[in-house]
Amino acid sequence: MEERSRIVLLAAAVRVAIAPFFMHAGDVGTIYESSIMALKGLNIYDFVSAKTLQMQNATGLPVFFEGYAYHPLLIYFFTPFYWIFTLIAGQGPVMIDGHYPALPVLIYPWTPLLLLMLKIPIILADVLIVYVIAGMDARKAKIYAFCPYVIFVGAVWGMFDALVGLFLLASYLTSSRSKFLSGLFYGLSLMKLYTAVLLPLYAVRLYGRWKEFAEFLGGLAITLLPVAYYLIVSPKSIWNVLVIFQGGRLMGGVNLYNFIWIVQDLIFDLVVSMVPTILLIVALFYLITRFGRKAPLLESILAIMFVYFLFGKVINEQFLVSIFPLILLSRECDHRIWVAPFVFIFLRSPFYYFMLPILWTSPVFYGYYLQADDVWRQLQAAGYLQIPMYAVGVGFSLLIFWNLLRVIESVRGGVGFTPIATDRLPDSSGVGLVRSVRKLWE
Amino acid sequence: MKLKGSLTVFFAVYIIALSFIPLLHDTLLAQARWAGYGTGAYQYQNQHYFILFNDPYDGSSKPHIHVNPDFAPASRISLVEFSDWTSWVNDHNLFNEFDVTMRASTQTLDVTYSRPELVIHKYIEMSSDAVKVILQSEKEFRAHLEIWRWVMTSINGISIEDVAKPLAIAPTTLVEFTFSDDRLQGLGRGRIVMSAMPSQIQIWPHEKGFNKITVDFVNSMMSFTVSGSMEAVGTPSQPWNYALLPYVMPVVAITVVALYLLVGKYGRTLKNRATRRSS
Secondary structure, eight states, X not given: OOHHHHHHHHHHHHHXXXXXGBOOHHHHXXXXXXXXXXXXXXOHHXXXXXXXXXXXXXXXXXXXXOSXXXXXXXXXXXXXXXXXXXXXXXXXXXXXXXXXXXXXXXXXXXXXXXXXXXXXXXXXXXXXXXXHHHTTOHHHHHHHHHOHHHHIIIIITOOOHHHHHHHHHHHHHHTTTOHHXXXXXXXXXXXXXXXXXXXXHHHHHHTTOHHHHHHHHHHHHHHHHHHHHHHHHOXXXXXXXXIIIHHTXXXXXXXXXXXXXXXXXXXXXXXXXXXXXXXXXXHHHHXXXXXXXXXXXXXXXXXXXXXXXXXXXXXXXXXXXXXXXXHHHOSSSOGGGGHHHHHHHHHHSOTHHHHTBGGGSSHHHHHHXXXXXXXXXXXXXXXXXXXXXXXXXXXXXXXXXXXXXXXXXXXXXXXXXXXXXGGGOOTTTHHHHHHHHHHHHO | OHHHHHHHHHHHHHHXXXXXXXXXXXXXXXXXXXXXXXXXXXXXXXXXXEEEEOOTTOOSOTTEEEEOOTTSTTOOEEEEEXXXXXXXXXXXXXXXXXXXXXXXXXXXXXXXXXXXXXXXXEEEEEOSSOEEEEEEEEEEEEEEEEEEEXXXXXXXXXXXXGOSSOEEEOOOSEEEEEEEETTTTEEEEEEEEESSOOSEEEEEEETTEEEEEEXXXXXXXXXXXEEEEEEEOSOOOOOOOGGGHHHHHHHHHHHHHHHHHHIIIIIHHHHHHHHHHHO
């Protein structure tokens, strides 16, 4: 068996073996309840928006229900697998209430099967990334395939940032051969909205090349059709969920801003949260005007995303997965940066995020969980976890900053044209991908 | 190199400057006003008291009143906690059977409990020397409220040695209790003054002291004015406290930034030396 296939199969096997036995209750719960609604033809945004209004009415505060706040297309990657699950297990409830702070109720024996089915799109995305990278560099493909952080985010927690990573990688790889596909994949990467910061970069690079620009926009427009549909059908709900929620979020995460979690004053926190947003706009403007047209696309994308990681308000533990394939492709970046968000996961998350559904399989395990959780909550209430979380957040921001400087230096010094930059990709990567997609398209 | 140096200086200063925000907020902005936060909870801090009113998904701490001892101002010592989990109005549980909305002004938190036949307001009014919890409705209502503390060493002069099971004490509008804190080596005193005579007050023993006071009354308004203090009786250790975090954040930021700069400067030198040797 050739090495590429061996890496891909091993990557898939590791993930499939882990997937049924773990989950992040919040995120998997959101995908599960949204899949049910999508299958019934219900409007997800109306549901989330109504919950938010209910919370705001109860508290008198600008708080938001943390439910499905993504691109409408995303749920259609999961719904077919949920539908297959219902053919096997029926339509009864399997996961009841997983939204923090409520603990979910899990129904057996169906929970592990549900988890496996809902994680299949994520596992497929991971495997495709490994396949594509293996076509260029087997060593780097192995790094992605067996990186504990990547496996944890996708196969253990069930977070779908690998899909964003796959589409961003595909957009980059196809950009030199098909602007239409590049636009289409870029549009798909918007299923987590933070890749929107790359749109000005694409626009600046294509400015003046009107035919290519139109092709790119054509591809992008296709992915935006569902957004347009919801803007017509329920404009208030989708605006509330996608724009007001995402735009009005409190800063924090694996970054230098998580100190705000100890400042318990929401109105003040929201005002302070505007500081990094202002710097983000300034930094994006500077980078795009200075290097946007001249620098290689890979380095430009990474620079913009690094700036987002530095000045974006919310950088959750899993976000790095979305640019991890591109980091691996760049000679300038240090991929070991994943260690910081991986450590952060264990500092921030309650114990049940690591062992669901195993802990819920017996009253004995559940008893152990309650004891362990009590210790965790005492540590958290005393503030002992906040200190290392902040240290790791600042450390991660500095590592991102260091990588950004490396990318900028390489571009300014003219050494940014890595052997695997898009213009000189071997036939097995970009062209191959374009060909395969074209075949599917035709 | 010039750009890199300027950006590094900017970013280092940016990180360190932002790390002072919690401290600035605590000392300049957070004092003596109700502030809501992300989960939907509210808190209030003044020179003597810290009050937490929990989010709508939790029936405890409605409110939870803490005292800040003069000899350890950053410590928050539990004084009493009103629990909605274990309180009833007209036989309906305050947490499970009422719709609740909260609104805050600078000094008063107004919590509205609604059912089709009854609306009750719980006002928490702050002053520098006491916390007033008022239950008010346009109609008369029958209430059973539970006020918790783990634990009170005596209540109205009755100590745990005198009582083996729940005891109804003589009707009164004043409840005085004592408590101690091992970490701070402190002895505390608390008072609850009620605006009207309740129909019954019970005290509940639990191992080393009393852990709750239950108050039953029928009225359209009842206020509980809570005050307390703590004195040091020994030499208190200076225990770690969550309220000290704002002081720690700048230290963490400066340390991590300094490490980054040191590794950036000397790490490269060492790497260069190693590269030279090997080449």
